[in-house]
Amino acid sequence: MSPSLLRILALVRKEFLAVLKDPRSRFIIFLPPILQCLIFGYAASFDLNSVAYVVLDQDHSTASADLLSRLDGSGIFKRQADLARVGDIAAWIDSSRAILAIRIDQDFERRLLVGEAAGVQVIADGRNSNTAGTALGYFGIVVDDFNTSWRATHNQAAPPIRIVSRSWYNPNLDSRWNMIPSLVGTLTMMGTLMLTALSVAREREQGTFDQLLVTPFRPSEIMVGKAVPNMIIGLTQATTILLIAQFWFKIPFVGSFVVLYAGLGLFLMAAVGLGLFVSSIAKTMQQAMLYAFLLVMPFALLSGLTTPISSMPEFLQSVMVINPLRYALDLTKRVYLEDAGFAQLISDFLPLTIIGLVTLSGAAWLFSRRLT
Amino acid sequence: MNGWAAKLRRIRALTVKETRQILRDPSSIAIGVVFPLMMILLFGYGLSLDVTRVSVAVIDEDASSDSSSLIGAFQLSPYFRVTLVHSMAEANALVRSRKVDGALLIPSDFTRRWHLGEGEIQVLVDGTDPNQARIMQGYAQGPIAQWGATHAGPGASPAAGPVVIVDRLWFNESNDSHYFLVPGLIVLVMTIIGAFLTAMVIAREWERGTLEALFVTPMRAGEFLLSKLIPYFGLGMIGFLLCLAAGEFLFHVPLRGSLLLLFLASMVYLLVALGVGLLVSTLVKSQFLASQLAMTLTFLPAMMLSGFLYDLRSMPVFIQGITYALPARYAVTLMQTIYLAGDVPGVIWPNLAILAAMGAALLAWTRIATRKRLS
Numbered sequence: 001m002s003p004s005l006l007r008i009l010a011l012v013r014k015e016f017l018a019v020l021k022d023p024r025s026r027f028i029i030f031l032p033p034i035l036q037c038l039i040f041g042y043a044a045s046f047d048l049n050s051v052a053y054v055v056l057d058q059d060h061s062t063a064s065a066d067l068l069s070r071l072d073g074s075g076i077f078k079r080q081a082d083l084a085r086v087g088d089i090a091a092w093i094d095s096s097r098a099i100l101a102i103r104i105d106q107d108f109e110r111r112l113l114v115g116e117a118a119g120v121q122v123i124a125d126g127r128n129s130n131t132a133g134t135a136l137g138y139f140g141i142v143v144d145d146f147n148t149s150w151r152a153t154h155n156q157a158a159p160p161i162r163i164v165s166r167s168w169y170n171p172n173l174d175s176r177w178n179m180i181p182s183l184v185g186t187l188t189m190m191g192t193l194m195l196t197a198l199s200v201a202r203e204r205e206q207g208t209f210d211q212l213l214v215t216p217f218r219p220s221e222i223m224v225g226k227a228v229p230n231m232i233i234g235l236t237q238a239t240t241i242l243l244i245a246q247f248w249f250k251i252p253f254v255g256s257f258v259v260l261y262a263g264l265g266l267f268l269m270a271a272v273g274l275g276l277f278v279s280s281i282a283k284t285m286q287q288a289m290l291y292a293f294l295l296v297m298p299f300a301l302l303s304g305l306t307t308p309i310s311s312m313p314e315f316l317q318s319v320m321v322i323n324p325l326r327y328a329l330d331l332t333k334r335v336y337l338e339d340a341g342f343a344q345l346i347s348d349f350l351p352l353t354i355i356g357l358v359t360l361s362g363a364a365w366l367f368s369r370r371l372t
Numbered sequence: 373m374n375g376w377a378a379k380l381r382r383i384r385a386l387t388v389k390e391t392r393q394i395l396r397d398p399s400s401i402a403i404g405v406v407f408p409l410m411m412i413l414l415f416g417y418g419l420s421l422d423v424t425r426v427s428v429a430v431i432d433e434d435a436s437s438d439s440s441s442l443i444g445a446f447q448l449s450p451y452f453r454v455t456l457v458h459s460m461a462e463a464n465a466l467v468r469s470r471k472v473d474g475a476l477l478i479p480s481d482f483t484r485r486w487h488l489g490e491g492e493i494q495v496l497v498d499g500t501d502p503n504q505a506r507i508m509q510g511y512a513q514g515p516i517a518q519w520g521a522t523h524a525g526p527g528a529s530p531a532a533g534p535v536v537i538v539d540r541l542w543f544n545e546s547n548d549s550h551y552f553l554v555p556g557l558i559v560l561v562m563t564i565i566g567a568f569l570t571a572m573v574i575a576r577e578w579e580r581g582t583l584e585a586l587f588v589t590p591m592r593a594g595e596f597l598l599s600k601l602i603p604y605f606g607l608g609m610i611g612f613l614l615c616l617a618a619g620e621f622l623f624h625v626p627l628r629g630s631l632l633l634l635f636l637a638s639m640v641y642l643l644v645a646l647g648v649g650l651l652v653s654t655l656v657k658s659q660f661l662a663s664q665l666a667m668t669l670t671f672l673p674a675m676m677l678s679g680f681l682y683d684l685r686s687m688p689v690f691i692q693g694i695t696y697a698l699p700a701r702y703a704v705t706l707m708q709t710i711y712l713a714g715d716v717p718g719v720i721w722p723n724l725a726i727l728a729a730m731g732a733a734l735l736a737w738t739r740i741a742t743r744k745r746l747s
Contacts, residue, residue: 028661032668039691040676046503048686093542094716096705099685126542127708128552131683137510164492165509168467170499178502190667198660205579285659286572287399293568293667294402298414306681307419308504316418330470333500344468 007217011225015199019229029195033187033237037244040183045175051076051135053100054092056083061109067120067146071102074142089123099125099135112150169337180245181336182305184238184264185328189271190300192234194292196275200226201288204279219368227272227360234268235261245336255335259342263331266352270324273359280366299323304330324355382591386599390573394603403569404607405614408561412618415553426508427453429463429472433480438523442478442493445515452515467498474498474508550623555707556680558615558638559700563674565608566645567652571666573600574653574742593742597735601646608642619711629710633720637710640727641703645670647734648699654741674700679708702727 020026053071057064071077080098083089092098103121111118122139124132170177203209212222242260245251274295282288302309302316303325309317320326331348334340342349394400430446432439446452455472457463463475477494485491495512497505577583586596616634619625627634648670653662676682677691678700684692695701702723709719 024656024658024661028664028668032664036668036672039694040672042691043687044676044682045686046682048683050685052685094713095718096709123542126551127712128679128683130552130681134683137506165495165497167497167499167502167505168464170502170505173497173499173502173505175502178500194664194667198663202660282399284397284399284576285663286576287397289572289659289663290399290403290569293564294407294410297407298410298418301414302418304501308501310425312418334468337500338468340468347470 004218004221008221008224008228011217011222012228015225015229019195019199019233029191029233030237030240033191034240034244036187037180037183037241038248041176041180041244041249044179046130046134047175048131048134048138049076050078051100051138052078052080052098053102054081054083054089054098055079056086056089056101056103058106059104059108063109063112063150064104067104067143070142070146071139074138076138077142093123093125096125096127099132100139102139113154176249177251177337178333180241180249180251181333182303182329184241184245184332185267185325186300186303186305187241188234188238188264188268189325189328190296191237192230192268192271193275193278193296194289195233196226196230196272197278197282197288197292198285199230200276200279201282201285204283205285220364223276223360223364223367226276227269230272230275231265231268234271235264238264238268251336253336255337255339256341259340259345260332260335262342263328263335263345263349263352266349266356267324267328267331269356270352270359273356273363274324276363277359277366280363299325302326321351322355324352327352327355378590379592379595382589383595383598383602386591386596387602390599391603391606394607400569400607404565404610407564408611408614411557411561412615412622415557416550416618416623419553425453426451426474426511427455427472428508429455429457429466429475431457431460431463431475431477434478434482436483438483438486439478441523442516442519445519446476449511449515449518451511463496473504476512550619551625551712552680552708554615554619554623554625555711556678556704557618558612558707559641559678559680559703560671560674561611561615562608562638562642562703563645563670563700565611566604566642567649567666567670568663569607570600570604570646570649571652571662572659573604574650575657575659575662578657579659594739597650597739597742600650601643601735604646604649605642608646609639612638612642625711627711628714629720630715633715634707634710637703637706637720637724637727640724640731641699641706644699644703644727644731644734647731647738651734651738651741654738670700673698674704677701678704680704699727699730702730 019029055068057068068079072079077100080092083092083101086103089101089103093101101123103123105119105121108118108120120143122136124136126132167173200209203212217225242253246253275292278291278295279288282291302312302320303323305325309320309326312320327348331340331345331352334345334348394404428446430443432443443454443456447454455466457466457475460475460477463472463477466472467475474495474497477496479492479494482491482493493516495509497508499505574583577586620627649666652665652669656662656665673695674680677684677687677695677698679695680700684695684701687695706720706723706727709716713719
């Protein structure tokens with residue numbers, strides 16, 4: 001074995017000891033990703049499974065009762081109260097006890113029977129306009145349903161075209177199928193980048209970095225010794241989340257592990273490279289932490305995790321070319337859900353490789369410059 | 373009397389020292405000023421849940437004048453970019469290579485069945501982004517309804533159904549997502565400045581041994597904490613003012629409640645966030661652990677579990693239970709209500725009271741945990 005390799009192995013061992021020997025530190029590296037994966041897997045969904053509503057039914061007819069029973073039978077709409085006066089609506093919406101208030105006028109059934117359009121008024125709590133929009137969308141589905149059966153039972157013609165919707169790769173459009181594979185990249189990047197940035201900054205702050213420098217280690221060996229353990233920790237975190245995705249959330253994995261791990265390896269190389277980059281700029285742990293955070297934050301927000309990249313302004317889209325997480329998210333989801341292969345993922349592999357090489361060599365250059 | 377004067381002098385001296393430390397460290401300024409600005413710009417201009425334009429592959433198996441006019445309706449729609457393909461396999465390949473977001477299939481018997489009053493077309497979406505897929509399904513209704521209205525088939529009824537929905541979005545009539553992003557942003561910014569930055573502060577003094585040096589002075593634990601609290605409180609309020617200004621001048625989010633209440637709520641929440649940061653810092657005494665803990669305990673929950681982005685009522689019961697323990701939940705409710713709904717006493721006072729109680733408890737706990745003792 002070459003002496004260089006031996007030295008690197010010794011450093012890797014030392015690095016693992018430093019991180020894993022302290023039980024609190026072991027805990028903080030492995031428990032949060034698991035908890036976050038579980039909690040966010042359940043929490044981070046734009047789907048609604050409960051819509052609290054109140055109703056003001058001034059018609060009291062069979063038709064209005066039919067519409068309301070369809071709502072209550074949907075399993076999603078939860079009726080909180082039957083109101084008597086228009087003035088009562090505000091109190092329910094203001095205090096957030098209801099998202100929707102539905103008002104049915106007294107000529108509802110009469111208009112339906114004579115074939116006129118009968119209006120139903122819906123007031124939605126727009127404090128979170130996204131939630132409100134989704135709730136209104138669900139209400140629209142129930143009304144469509146009602147319309148179809150009303151036409152059928154009252155000899156009115158069906159609408160001319162029926163739309164049949166199907167979805168590829170996620171038959172029920174379950175947002176969890178999108179979220180959890182995305183967490184693989186997001187959580188491991190947060191963990192690895194910060195861990196790397198802090199591990200160097202800690203040595204600097206405690207003065208042990210100077211001790212490393214008087215050893216026969218070359219700067220490049222120190223870098224590899226810092227990079228490899230953190231990449232291994234990152235891969236372990238990623239594997240944990242993948243296991244939770246498959247065995248806890250039961251999201252079927254249809255792709256190839258070889259492709260996925262090749263991609264994750266490159267991604268972690270980029271994340272570690274960024275971490276080393278940050279640590280070569282930071283003088284203290286606080287600086288390393290905060291700079292790493294300032295870097296991770298926009299990367300995570302603009303990765304396509306919460307909102308699609310294609311809806312972002314052109315300028316940001318072109319800046320985000322350097323964001324390794326967006327490629328990792330795309331890659332993970334496509335391998336996981338679509339069984340994409342190397343050929344289809346070239347648009348992810350190529351940028352990840354470039355980002356990894358640039359950040360690692362950039363960090364190496366900054367390191368050696370600071371050392372001499 | 374003399375004792376009080378000395379006490380004040382000690383607090384002042386340490387506060388000045390802490391403030392200088394903040395001002396001289398570029399990273400504190402980055403978090404106090406650059407971070408709020410960055411978040412304002414990201415949330416204001418970067419994040420949008422609206423899908424502007426969907427590219428769709430159209431397979432026209434019918435190839436009739438009716439089907440081509442239907443395709444024309446999609447081509448005219450501002451929401452669609454149409455690519456014509458010849459087979460489903462081709463469409464699927466385009467979806468897989470991310471060239472299009474979905475496909476529209478007009479079956480070969482479309483015209484025949486449409487004349488019978490049972491026309492059918494298929495909308496196929498890529499489910500890997502379910503939110504976007506659902507929006508596309510919704511968009512597809514538009515051109516189809518429009519086409520249906522102009523090409524009234526035999527025995528067709530008006531395009532609108534028997535029951536039509538007239539909806540109104542209270543508090544946000546124009547459906548502008550900035551309205552709910554700005555109040556949430558205030559909470560996020562204060563969480564980071566309050567908890568994240570302070571989490572490292574006391575731990576740093578432990579690690580560097582400067583706390584031991586302080587022990588030999590007449591400084592009391594309470595005075596020490598106050599001197600840590602005051603400068604970071606100031607930094608947090610700067611972040612708050614930046615967000616407030618952005619909401620007013622950049623995004624024109626209406627402030628329907630009183631400014632006084634908004635200030636009060638923000639200050640109380642900032643104290644809670646500072647309490648979390650200082651407590652974590654005092655308990656773990658290690659910068660690495662403190663920063664990771666603060667991240668896990670404050671920032672991510674404030675983002676995901678506060679009702680800022682995702683609706684709390686749709687979460688499983690045990691997760692909803694967790695959210696009750698998180699200060700961010702109450703803060704987001706407060707901010708959104710004060711901003712958009714106004715001073716609703718039934719929402720404001722209970723939430724504010726809970727936050728105040730949490731803040732008091734956290735700061736008291738920190739005070740008890742800060743003993744002049746060597747470990």
